[in-house]
Amino acid sequence: MARPDRYWLRGLMLTLGVYVLVSVAVTDTYGLFFFVMLAALAFSVTLFYWLFPGSHFTTIALANFLSIYACLFTFFVETNFDTASDWAIRISFVLPVASYIAAVSLRRQEINRLVRHEADSRVRYEPRLFLWLLPVFAVGLATFILPHRDYQPATISAFLLLSMGLIAVLVAVVSRDVTAFLLETGLLFEEFFDQAVALLAPTLAFFTYYTFVVVVFGCFYRIIDSVIPGPHFMVVGVVREITFLESMYFSIITLSTVGYGDLVPASQLVRAVASLQIVIGVWLIIFGFSEVLRYARERDWRDQRRHGRH
Template identity: 70%
Template structure:
C-alpha cells in the first residue's frame, strides 16, 4: 500500500515553530491571546495547504509574514492603544488575517492560475504591487495621534477596531498581490535552501577549523593562568583566574572580534595572545569566504535548483 504523502509536514512544523516562538515572546503567559494567535495561524496554514498543495515554502513565507505582522501589531497596541480592552485587542489582531484568508478563498481561481504559471514564467514584480502598503502605513502613522487626545478606554478600543478594519479591507482587496508576493518569496526560500544544502561540505569544513582555533586558544588562555603567576584576566572589573569554560567563552568572543567587555585580558602576555587570535580570526573569515566562493564556482550545478 502506498504511504501517505507528507510533503507538507516540514513546512507545517517550521511554520508553527516560528509563530509559537513569536507568540511566546510577545505574551508573558500562555493565555487566551496566545491561543487566538496560534489558532489563527493553524487555520491560515491549513487553508493554504488545501488551496495550494505542495507549496510548503510559500507557507513558510506566510509564517514569516504573519510573525512580522504580530510584532508590528504588538508595537502599535503597546504604543498607542494600551487602554483598549483585551477582547478588542484579540479581535483586532485576527481581523486582517481572517479577511485576507477570506479574500484568498474568494479569489482562489485567479491565484491558482498564478501558481500554475509560476514554474514556467517567473514573476518580476513592479513597485506598484507594493502600493497597497501606503494606506496601511498611513493608518499606522495616524494611530500615533491617539495617545495625545485623552480619549476614554472605550473610544480607544473603537479606534483600534476602526484602524484594523481599514487595514483588513485594504488587505482583502489586494489579497492576490499579497499571495503572489508570498509565492515568489517561497520560491526564493526554496532556492536559498537548495544552495545552502549544496554548500554544506565547505561550511562544515570552515566550522571544523573555526572550532579548532577556538579550543586551542581557550586551552592556551587557561594554561597561562595556571603556569605563570599573576592575574591575567579581569572579570566584571575584578582580577581573577578564569575557568576553562570562561576561557572558552573568551576565545569565542575574541575570535569573532565581538569583545563584550565583561571578561578582558589584564596582562601583556594575554593581550598579545588575544591580538594574535584576532588576526587569525580575520584571516579565517577571509579564507572561509574565499573557499566557499571557489567551491561555488567549481560546482555550479549544485548551487542551482533543478
C-alpha cells in the same frame, strides 16, 4: 515508487516553532491571546495549503509573514492602544488575517494561476510587490496623531478596531499582490534551502576549523592564567583566575571580535595572544567564505556540464 518530498515540511515545522516562540514572547503567558495567535496561524496555513497545494514554500512564507505581523501588531498596540480592552485586541489581531484568507478563498482560481505560473509572476508582479504596503503603513502612521491620553479605554478600543478593520479591508483588496509577495518570498526560501543543502559540506568544514581555533586558543588562555604568574584577566571589574568555561567564552568573543567587556585581558601577554587570534579569525572568515564560494562555482560548473551532456 518515489518517496514523498518532505523537505518543505521540515522548513514549515521550523517556521511554526518560530511562531510559537514569538507568541510566547508577545503574550508572556499561555492565556487566551496566545491560543488566538496559534489558532490564527494554524487555520491560515492549513487553509492556504488546501487552497494552493503546490505552493509549499509559499505556505512557509505565509507562516513567517504572520510571525512578523504578530510582532508589528504588538508594537502597534503597546505604542498607541495600550489601554484598549482585551477583547478588542484579540478581535483586531484576527481581522486582517481573516480578511486575507477570505479574500484569497474567493479569488482562489485567479490567485492559483498566479501560483502556478511562478516564472511569469516574477517578471509581471515584481514592481508592484511592495506597493500594497503603503496604504497599510499610512493607516498605522495615522494612529500616532491621535491624542491617546485624552480618550477613555472604550474609545481607544473603538479606534483600534476601526484602524485594524481598515487595514483588513485594504489587505482584502490587494490580496492578489500580497500573494505575489508571498510567492516571491517562497521562491527565495526554496532557493535558500537548496543552496544550504548544496553547501552543507564546505560549511561544516568551515565550522569545524572555526571551533578548532576556538578550542586551541581557549586552552591557551586557561593555561596562561593557571601557569604563568598574573594577573591576566579581569572578570566584571574583578581581577581573578578564569575557569575553563570562561576561557572558552573569551576565545569565542575574541574570535568573533565582539568584545562584550565583561571579561577582558589584564596582561600584555594575553593581549598579544588575543590580537593574534583576531588576525587569525579575520583570515579564517575571508578564507572560509572564498572556499565556500569556490565550491559553489565548481558545483554549478559540474551541473552545467552534466546537463549539457544530456
